[in-house]
Amino acid sequence: MPFTHTVRGERFVFADLRELLARANEPKSGDALAGLAAGSERERVAAKCALADVPLRQLVGEPVVDPDTDDVSRLVLDSLDHKAFARIRSLTVGEFREFLLSDATTGDTLRELKWGITPEAAAAVAKLMGNKELVYAAAKVRNVTRCRNTLGQRGVFGVRVQPNHPTDDLAGILVSALDGLAYGCGDAVIGVNPATDSVETVGAILRLLDRLITELGAPTQACCLAHITTQLAALERGAPVDLLFQSVAGTQAANASFGVTLAMLKEGRERVLASHRARPVTWAGDQVMYFETGQGSALSAEAHHGVDQLTLEARAQAVARAFDPFLVNTVVGFIGPEYLADERQITRAGLEDHFVGKLLGLPMGVDVCYTNHADADQNSADNLLLLLAAAGCNYVMGVPCADDVMLNYQSTSYHDAATVRDLFGLAPAPEFRDWLEANGITRAGKLTSAERPALLGTAAKVLAATNSDERYA
Structure with a gap:
């Protein structure tokens, strides 16, 4: 199903999710080399607006690469925690962005959700964020x-x-x-x-x-x-x-x-x-x-x-x-x-x-x-x-x-x-x-500004052992 959005009277049509995701991306020379990048800033804005209205469940239901021929797609689908995903499945990408930036959403919340977040959903929401927002949201999470x-x-x-x-x-x-x-x-x-x-x-x-x-x-x-x-x-x-x-x-x-x-x-x-x-x-x-x-x-x-x-x-x-x-x-x-x-x-x-x-x-x-x-x-x-x-x-x-x-x-x-x-x-x-x-x-x-004799002594010892011990030859 195509996606459409109009910017200042100009109507843009995106054939599928792959094209929509690509056109919504910030400028990358590689995307341009592959012929995937937006042709103008106006098209990029249109793609971002259209992407913001896409439900997260649609990103799961329409894989960008066929899982029957690609084991990464199959891995993504098989590893999805449906219970965790149920908490966010009704959100659009734009609403997911607001959820991530909300003060009420903590690092603990996001850690609990991680197996319910697909890579396509994570990439999609990143496309709607400014650099400062990427920093702010990432800083909430500590993965130990x-x-x-x-x-x-x-x-x-x-x-x-x-x-x-x-x-x-x-x-x-x-x-x-x-x-x-x-x-x-x-x-x-x-x-x-x-x-x-x-x-x-x-x-x-x-x-x-x-x-x-x-x-x-x-x-x-x-x-x-x-x-x-x-x-x-x-x-x-x-x-x-x-x-x-x-x-x-x-x-x-x-x-x-x-x-x-x-x-x-x-x-x-x-x-x-x-x-x-x-x-x-x-x-x-x-x-x-x-x-x-x-x-x-x-x-x-x-x-x-x-x-x-x-x-x-x-x-x-x-x-x-x-x-x-x-x-x-x-x-x-x-x-x-x-x-x-x-x-x-x-x-x-x-x-x-x-x-x-x-x-x-x-x-x-x-x-x-x-x-x-x-x-x-x-x-x-x-x-x-x-x-x-x-x-x-x-x-x-x-x-x-x-x-x-x-x-x-x-x-x-x-x-x-x-x-x-x-x-x-x-x-x-x-x-x-x-x-x-x-x-x-x-x-x-x-x-400290102290000399490091212990480090230097260790270097000499390790190097001597390396040169003499046949296990290290």
Whole structure:
């Protein structure tokens, strides 16, 4: 059934929900590249007005991708909590927006509803919100998760230490990781993107990070962000896996382009949980998955089925939600300007992705980043970083000098994260905060100017063990 709306005497017709959702989206270069974007601001306004009148039950009843041919659509329908959905099913998208922004709607209310909110509903309501409203609504929700430590509480702002190295040099990774720890970062995860997706490399990195965490007694977790099959092969050979990582997308075909299926994710999670039970580690909880998403991934794989970037991002987050993750983050500007062209689009997408993820119940972080050929700079990143801190973002990236020398893109630095914590009165994960205080890295929550001989001594010890112990060779 088509949707229509008239703006100043001009009548606009939208053929179906997919087209309506796409035309109502804020400007994205990827939607324009796919031929899905509104042709004018007047058409965009007409689409938003028409979308505001769509009942949420219609978004459930008319999937944007056929569930008979797409397992993500089937997952969304099968996982819908009909009792929770009954509380909002009669609302239109516009009324849902008012509900979310109401003072009477609390974070507890939204957590109770999360399995009754479909990704399409979350994406639709985001399209009707301004940036300030995305920040305000997201800030209500705190999604807390537990692995070796606890993340997501109100007042906690986590940081992933991202010590990538262009040749996977273990000494270089170690030094960058220690640099981040000295700035009080690393409570979310010490996570390395390997330059080489080989079982040997991934195993060596995981063993290095595990030894570093063990020697320091640091209450955090490690991850090597290789393909899921490579990580599981390393696990099979005895490598310690705290978090199992995988990039995911919003359609079955897009996930296939990543070489992953829902069944693989389920099996991988079960294998890592089993390995945790056999390790002499005290776990705060059993959330063992780490997912990355990002607007544009399905389009870049030519697997978008005529659906806009934001709606597909929400569906990717629904995939992540099904596996009870410890961490999820959107790499918001990483895919490139063909999908998010400039500061305005990157900022908007970051706030959208964070809001939608929070609404779906996810522990959302954001990689506040851009590629060097995008129309953005570090001031752009600063702006989004501050907005996300106000929105209650679970964590961001900590990259040496904000410049990833392996992935060749720009992100946020260790000192950026430390500044935001200080500015907003935020703290690391509680277990990690206590460790920082006990080791003199912070005092009363403030970074100290003391030398870090213990960290340097640990570096030498870990590196010597890495070079001499054949298990770490």
